[in-house]
Amino acid sequence: MPNQPASDDLTAFCCNHDHHQCIDQALNKAKTLCKEHCARLTPVRERVLELIWQSHKPLGAYQILEQLARDGFNSAPPTVYRALEFLLEQGLAHRIASLNAFIGCAHPERRHQGYFLICRHCGSAQELPAETLTKPLKQHAQAQGFKVESETVELSGLCPNCQASTQDPSR
Amino acid sequence: MPNQPASDDLTAFCCNHDHHQCIDQALNKAKTLCKEHCARLTPVRERVLELIWQSHKPLGAYQILEQLARDGFNSAPPTVYRALEFLLEQGLAHRIASLNAFIGCAHPERRHQGYFLICRHCGSAQELPAETLTKPLKQHAQAQGFKVESETVELSGLCPNCQASTQDPSR
DNA sequence: GAACTGTTCGTTATAACATAACATTATTGT
DNA sequence: ACAATAATGTTATGTTATAACGAACAGTTC
Numbered sequence: 001m002p003n004q005p006a007s008d009d010l011t012a013f014c015c016n017h018d019h020h021q022c023i024d025q026a027l028n029k030a031k032t033l034c035k036e037h038c039a040r041l042t043p044v045r046e047r048v049l050e051l052i053w054q055s056h057k058p059l060g061a062y063q064i065l066e067q068l069a070r071d072g073f074n075s076a077p078p079t080v081y082r083a084l085e086f087l088l089e090q091g092l093a094h095r096i097a098s099l100n101a102f103i104g105c106a107h108p109e110r111r112h113q114g115y116f117l118i119c120r121h122c123g124s125a126q127e128l129p130a131e132t133l134t135k136p137l138k139q140h141a142q143a144q145g146f147k148v149e150s151e152t153v154e155l156s157g158l159c160p161n162c163q164a165s166t167q168d169p170s171r
Numbered sequence: 172m173p174n175q176p177a178s179d180d181l182t183a184f185c186c187n188h189d190h191h192q193c194i195d196q197a198l199n200k201a202k203t204l205c206k207e208h209c210a211r212l213t214p215v216r217e218r219v220l221e222l223i224w225q226s227h228k229p230l231g232a233y234q235i236l237e238q239l240a241r242d243g244f245n246s247a248p249p250t251v252y253r254a255l256e257f258l259l260e261q262g263l264a265h266r267i268a269s270l271n272a273f274i275g276c277a278h279p280e281r282r283h284q285g286y287f288l289i290c291r292h293c294g295s296a297q298e299l300p301a302e303t304l305t306k307p308l309k310q311h312a313q314a315q316g317f318k319v320e321s322e323t324v325e326l327s328g329l330c331p332n333c334q335a336s337t338q339d340p341s342r
Numbered sequence: 343g344a345a346c347t348g349t350t351c352g353t354t355a356t357a358a359c360a361t362a363a364c365a366t367t368a369t370t371g372t
Numbered sequence: 373a374c375a376a377t378a379a380t381g382t383t384a385t386g387t388t389a390t391a392a393c394g395a396a397c398a399g400t401t402c
Contacts, residue, residue: 042380061360074380074382076381079380115311117312117317128312140299141326146184147328152269153323153324156319156321157317157320159316160316160317211398232388232389250352252389271359
């Protein structure tokens with residue numbers, strides 16, 4: 001039986017982690033950070049953060065909007081895009097360009113660009129802890145005289161679970 | 172004075188290359204490859220390829236559509252998306268996810284994922300010759316048990332020319 | 343060259359993603 | 373309490389992408 005991972009470990013592809021803990025922790029970190037930065041984590045913003053943490057699958061803006069509507073929040077597109085913009089600015093969420101979707105950030109305390117692994121089968125995504133790749137990437141760019149300001153690195157494929165399930169002949 | 176680069180070198184950020192040569196070469200390569208692969212480079216497809224080669228700036232589908240309309244081609248969205256789909260399949264074009272845009276591929280003869288440098292100031296993009304990064308990327312993913320099937324690597328920032336022009340106080 | 347088959351294209355409609363612009367309400371600092 | 377700023381509500385629209393179905397075309401077989 002796999003170990004229960006430490007609370008801020010990589011958990012997306014781990015079937016049996018305590019996901020409530022992920023959510024709680026994310027919300028707590030968010031509250032702390034926003035307080036520190038004098039940023040206002042209003043009810044909509046908090047709820048949107050909670051929603052993108054409901055699973056480790058990136059959510060589209062309109063999926064979020066649907067949920068907000070159910071919760072009785074205002075539900076016009078600007079509402080969700082504003083909340084997302086705030087969360088992105090605060091480093092509490094990331095945008096996945098290749099999916100037009102958003103996902104909560106597990107490490108908002110240190111500002112970073114997310115490198116993502118995205119499972120094409122189950123839709124889960126997790127950040128790839130690959131700070132070591134930043135330097136070579138920037139160096140290659142530098143060799144072309146190019147100055148990198150932001151990075152989009154999204155690797156799509158099959159997560160461990162889905163590698164097993166897709167080779168299952170029953171599928 | 173900078174050298175004239177060899178014909179299939181990196182040229183996007185080089186101000187004074189002969190761009191007609193880029194286009195000609197791309198179209199010739201496309202014809203050859205399509206013949207080899209028994210793929211039909213029909214008039215619309217060829218024209219779309221030519222259009223995304225008009226500059227080194229990635230083009231949006233609707234920009235392409237506008238041009239097609241001017242040329243008297245049918246101009247409903249499916250037309251351009253079908254042509255683009257074909258070009259992507261044949262490796263003749265790449266999609267830039269972070270821009271929702273498309274750009275011609277200078278090296279269609281060997282199938283690859285493009286790693287892109289995208290200038291936020293002038294809009295030009297060029298492929299980063301960084302095959303050496305593929306292995307480390309995949310290894311990091313592998314370490315998480317993840318099997319990479321496709322890669323989106325897009326670095327945004329300032330190209331050599333725009334680094335100069337944006338620090339120019341006249342801007 | 344007629345009939346068959348699969349591919350490409352035309353056409354209409356709509357889905358999915360995102361922002362502009364401006365009015366209103368809430369919060370903060372004085 | 374007041375003014376200034378930030379956040380939200382609201383309406384409308386812009387942008388990107390695909391579904392679905394029928395017509396035209398190209399290649400293949402007889």
